[in-house]
Amino acid sequence: xxxxxxxxxxxxxxxxxxxxxxxxxxxxxxxxxxxxxxxxxxxxxxxxxxxxxxxxxxxxxxxxxxxxxxxxxxxxxxxxxxxxxxxxxxxxxxxxxxxxxxxxxxxxxxxxxxxxxxxxxxxxxxxxxxxxxxxxxxxxxxxxxxxxxxxxxxxxxxxxxx
Numbered sequence: 169x170x171x172x173x174x175x176x177x178x179x180x181x182x183x184x185x186x187x188x189x190x191x192x193x194x195x196x197x198x199x200x201x202x203x204x205x206x207x208x209x210x211x212x213x214x215x216x217x218x219x220x221x222x223x224x225x226x227x228x229x230x231x232x233x234x235x236x237x238x239x240x241x242x243x244x245x246x247x248x249x250x251x252x253x254x255x256x257x258x259x260x261x262x263x264x265x266x267x268x269x270x271x272x273x274x275x276x277x278x279x280x281x282x283x284x285x286x287x288x289x290x291x292x293x294x295x296x297x298x299x300x301x302x303x304x305x306x307x308x309x310x311x312x313x314x315x316x317x318x319x320x321x322x323x324x325x326x327x328x329x330x
Contacts, residue, residue: 225300232299240283249276253289254296 237247252262263270
């Protein structure tokens with residue numbers, strides 16, 4: 169390429185400017201790749217943190233439900249029905265999944281409500297939600313680290329616009 173330029177009489181100053189511009193473009197490209205890699209690493213760390221928080225929350229819900237089932241003295245069948253009720257399934261759906269009659273599911277529900285001291289599905293679900301909300305899932309150090317990662321604004325969770 170350089171020889172072609174010399175043949176056409178292009179001066180050395182043009183070649184030097186051209187090389188400088190290409191060098192700056194290459195350096196800018198390398199710098200931008202570095203910035204993108206850094207951003208990717210940050211996002212992957214944040215994703216790991218969110219997955220860990222989800223696992224903690226999922227485990228906390230399961231542990232809380234199991235503690236309630238044990239304290240109420242629910243049978244394994246009643247525990248299954250209670251789990252399906254908490255997931256929002258209807259009596260017919262629960263009966264289909266368990267391979268039982270809807271009347272059996274209703275009998276289990278009545279036993280669950282009686283043993284737990286609640287009057288219905290909503291009260292059963294609110295009992296679990298209240299306990300989950302009362303107990304922090306992340307310790308204070310984890311919360312502070314998360315806040316620092318999101319600009320030190322004191323947020324416990326990232327803003328919705330992120």
